[in-house]
Amino acid sequence: MDFCIHSRTVEIVMTTIKDFDCCRVVCNSPGAVHIIPDLLSVKTRELFLKNRAAELDREMGLIRTQEETGRHVRMLTHEIRSTLDRHTILKTTLIELGRTLALEECALWMPARNGLELQLSYTLRHQNPVGCTVPIHLPVISQVFSSHHAMKISPNSPVARPRPLSKKFMPGEVVAVRVPLLHLSNFQKNDWPELSTKYALMVLMLPSDSARQWHVHELELVEVVADQVAVALSHAAILEESMRARDQLMEQNVALDLARREAETAVHARNDFLAVMNHEMRTPMHAIIALSSLLQETELTREQRLMVEAILKSSNLLATLINDVLDLSRLEDGSFELDLGTFNLLMVFKEVVNLIKPIASFKKLMVSLTLAPDLPQYVVGDEKLLMQIILNVVSNAVKFSKEGSISIIACIAKPESLRDVGGLDFFPVPSANHFYLRVQVKDSGQGISPADIPNLFNKFAQNHALGGKHSGGEGLGLAISKRFINLMEGNIWIESEGLAKGCTAIFIVKLRIADNLSYSEHRLLPTAQANHCQANFLGLKVLVMDDNGISRMVTRGILIHMGCDVTVASSGKECLQIVSQEHKVVFIDVSTPGMNGYEVAIRIHEKFASLYKRPLLVALTGSSDKVTRENCLRVAVDGVLLKPFSLDKMKSVLSELLEKRVPREANP
Known part of the structure; x- marks a missing residue:
């Protein structure tokens, strides 16, 4: 030294x-x-x-x-964003930060479900951290959450707990930074509910056995990584939400597809049931109505005639109910369509009166019809539907009237009268060449309480003021009539001043005026049938094909009563073997099993080359739906007779067909 x-x-x-x-x-x-x-x-x-x-x-x-x-x-951003699974994102972040910054420990504290604590969810060294929580309102946590930068905190802070405890070395510096939870609402469905805090806490700890300190660039790196983790978590949450929505949508699609198949199966089953019931119900009804009408032509005592008339009346009402049920079914499944055509409007009202008069006479009710002078004779619309509407409304008036009269008034609805048509859900739309037909049916019957009027158009509605067992209910007539009227762009309503003061039913429907009718169109329109029943059918050779023995016997009995020479066949094959030029009319049941009536009609057309040498073809059917009508047009039958039919109906249809055949045979 x-x-x-x-x-x-x-x-x-x-x-x-x-x-x-x-x-x-x-x-x-x-x-x-x-x-x-x-x-x-x-x-x-x-x-x-x-x-x-x-x-x-x-x-x-x-x-x-x-x-x-x-x-x-x-590098860290690439590793973090290489996956969209949030658990993998968080674990990868800790591993890459630990490797890049040579950390002793790195931990991530996530909000607990109660919103009052932070729980240790991920660590670098500990594989399954459980049970570690700290209050979220600690000063150090509040300080970090309130800053945008990474902050140095005390190594003895509770959030630095994952560090291994050692008494030999001084603990290294600790940095904490907040991680924004940008899509917190999505975590609510899994691990983290909607909380008061919107941040997680990331804690990074330097090794304890070195004098190393945090540099500014390292703190900046930590801040950038925290932001990148927030963005990656948001993307992962959005992806999870999309996947959940996709899974829910797939489940809903499967459920909807199953429901659709079940609905289609139910519709098919219902249609099959209705088709079978239609045939099975109309067959006995055909026998009852036809035989009752034949029985009326025999010598009967007064009491017997009253019984037969009662049977015929009840049978007609039951047949109407069957038709209403089938029509309602087609209305509900959306298969009902209007059959538009040109028809004689005045004849529709007269035919309704002719049909209702026997029942009204039986109850000693007077029926009057008033047609406005400006009412057009020929219009375009659904003739059968309009007739059914008028018949249902008039029948309902007759049903609830014990004495007095029934008045029917038809006219063109004036524009000013369309402003108040009995309902706020109806908005008339005038158009060129169209008009609104207004029909009023007034009776002097039992009347109705104003409180019961809104319920009259429900199925089988009861007039509670009169007592259901005496009135018998409204049945389906008014309910179906309202649906039919809506299809024809119209409306119906009821007016009554109270009990024992009668009732007035008013409806309007939209029709088109038929103009510029050709001669052929006029010839095809229905004409008055007053002389049909007086036609001579004596010796007329006819052939009846029907697989049902009772129906075949009834049709044969009616024709024999009319004086026809009748031959019967129980199958299509037998019919084709029997039919000859001598037969003037062939009645074909279209629902015959095996070779159905449509195929038989086609074969008869092929068998007789000349139109005037082949017999007239009349389709017997229990259905009047669109498919049946289209099939009848396809095979070119000359007429259609809907079961059940009476003696008068048979005479009317047969007379009309024979009258149309006369000009053909005169000019072959």
Whole structure:
């Protein structure tokens, strides 16, 4: 030690002597005055360059640090966003931060379900952290959540708990940063509910066995990674929500498809049931109505005639109910369509009166019909539907009238009267060549309480004021009539001043005026049938094909009663073997099993080359739906007779067909 001190002293002394000698030499030199400023300038320049070089070294170090930080950020961002599973995102973040920053531990605290605590959810070193929670309102947590930057916190803070405890080394520095939960509402469906806090807490701990400190660029790296984790979690939450929505949609689609199949199966089953019941119900009804009408033509006592009339009346009402049920079914499944055509409007009202008069006469009711002079004779619409509507409304009036009269008034609805048509859900739309037909049916019957009027158009509605067992209910007539009227762009309503004061039913429907009718169209329109029943059918050769024995026997009995020469066939094959030129009319049941009536009609057309040599073809059917009508048109039958039918109906249809055949046979 003494040697070292002595040498240092000697060195100082010798340096001082040398400097003194140099100064002496310079002072004694004549050019020293000029050299000294140059030397000082060189020395100053040297010091400036040294300082500049040091600054450049610092800037290059900062650039390299920023490049390194950017590289780490890109690497971490790539690793974090390589998956859209949020659990993988969080675990990957901790692993990559621990590897990049050489951390001793890295932990992520997530909001607990109660919203009052943070629970330790992910750590770098511990595989399954459980049971660790800290209150969310700790000052250190509030301080971190209120800042946008990564903050140094005390190594002894509760959120630094995952660090392994060691008494040998001082704990390393700890940094905490908040992680925004941008899509928190989605976590509510899984792990985290909607909470007061919108942040998670990330805690990063340096190793305890080193004097290493956090640098600014490392803190910036942590802040950027926290933001990237927030974005990745938001994307993952959106993906999870989309996948949940997709799964729910798939489940709903499967359920809807199953419901659709079940509905289709139910519709098919109902249609099959209705088709079978239609045939099975109409067959006995055909026998009852036809035989009752035949029985009326025989010699009967007064009591017997009253019984037969009662049977016929009840049978007709039952047949109407069957038709209403089938029509209602088609209305509800949407298969009902209007059958538009040109028809004689005045004849529709007259035919309704003719149909209702026997029942009204039986109850001693007077029926009057008033048609406005400006009412057009020929219109375009659904003739059968309009007739059924009028018949249902008039029948309902007859049903609830024990005495008095029934008046039917038909006219064109005036534009000013359309403003108040009995309902706020109806908006009349006038158009060119169309008009609204207004029909009023007034009776002097039992009347109805105003409170019961809104319920009259329900199925089987009861007039509670009169007592259901006496009135018998409204049945389906008014309910179906309202649906039919709506299809025809109209409306119906009931007016009554109270009990025992009668009732008035008013409806309007939209029709088109038929103009510029050709001669052929006029010839095809229905005409008055007053003389049909007087036609001579004596000796008329007819062939009846029907697989049902009772129905075949009834049809044969009616034709024989009319004087026809009748041959019967129980199958299509037998019918084709029997039919000849001598047969003037062939009645074909279209629902015959095996070779159905449509195929038989086609074969008969093929068998007789000349139109005037083949017999007239009449389809017997229990259905009047669109498919049946289209099939009848397809095979070109001459007429359709709907079961059940009476003697008068048979005479009317057969007379009309024979009248149309006369001009053909006169000019072959």
